[in-house]
Amino acid sequence: MTIVTKRKFISGAALGLAASVSVGSLKVQAQNHSMDTQSGLKTGIMKPISYLDLPGFLSAAQIAPHYQKHYGGALKGHLDMDRQLDAVAHGEKINAYAYGAMQRTRTTKGNSALLHEVYFDGMTAQKSAPETVLKQEIISRFGSIDQWQADFVAAAKSANGWAVLSRNRISGKLYNVISDSHSNGVFWQAVPIIALDMYEHAYYLDYQNNKGAYIDKFFDYINWKNAEKRMMEAEK
Ligand SMILES: [Fe+2]
Numbered sequence: 001m002t003i004v005t006k007r008k009f010i011s012g013a014a015l016g017l018a019a020s021v022s023v024g025s026l027k028v029q030a031q032n033h034s035m036d037t038q039s040g041l042k043t044g045i046m047k048p049i050s051y052l053d054l055p056g057f058l059s060a061a062q063i064a065p066h067y068q069k070h071y072g073g074a075l076k077g078h079l080d081m082d083r084q085l086d087a088v089a090h091g092e093k094i095n096a097y098a099y100g101a102m103q104r105t106r107t108t109k110g111n112s113a114l115l116h117e118v119y120f121d122g123m124t125a126q127k128s129a130p131e132t133v134l135k136q137e138i139i140s141r142f143g144s145i146d147q148w149q150a151d152f153v154a155a156a157k158s159a160n161g162w163a164v165l166s167r168n169r170i171s172g173k174l175y176n177v178i179s180d181s182h183s184n185g186v187f188w189q190a191v192p193i194i195a196l197d198m199y200e201h202a203y204y205l206d207y208q209n210n211k212g213a214y215i216d217k218f219f220d221y222i223n224w225k226n227a228e229k230r231m232m233e234a235e236k
Pocket residue numbers: 066070071116197199201202
């Protein structure tokens with residue numbers, strides 16, 4: 001599998017051959033887009049992914065269904081539920097139990113879609129290093145990049161769902177947090193900076209039950225430029 005060059009667009013059909021899975025409308029494009037304007041939560045369509053695979057880390061066969069089915073499915077579920085709840089808010093009658101389930105589903109699917117966007121945007125095959133603001137904040141909070149990484153590894157190994165570096169808008173501090181079911185364990189007012197998907201669907205094809213190797217490799221593929229952009233957004 002070759003690394004996809006910047007600004008090169010590849011059709012979903014081409015990726016389907018590479019990954020042997022149905023990937024529908026999956027497109028590959030440059031990663032210099034802005035962080036949030038292309039979010040599926042805003043546009044209503046899946047945010048493009050900028051690579052087919054991450055050589056040495058994750059295969060196309062691992063990434064494609066994860067992006068298409070899990071991220072795409074979460075986004076679709078969120079948007080569908082949002083439309084239905086919008087109708088209820090405008091007077092459509094519904095059973096109270098169904099309403100509660102719909103509310104929880106909208107939150108769960110929305111958080112899943114958001115974190116998958118942070119996850120896929122947050123990785124790159126091009127080597128990068130922590131940049132100015134985020135680097136300073138990590139060192140200020142954790143003592144060093146290595147100490148932050150050790151704590152993030154501990155969080156990821158404890159997680160069944162997500163390990164996330166986030167910044168809380170109220171305290172102004174960075175936190176490594178765990179979220180096992182998208183809607184639980186989330187620290188309110190916290191903005192995700194770096195997210196690692198620890199559901200088995202994210203790594204099992206390439207790593208089986210060796211999730212430690214998946215976690216260790218992740219740090220070589222962090223897109224620190226995008227992490228820096230998210231840090232700047234979080235500080236606004
Ligand atoms: Fe996932």
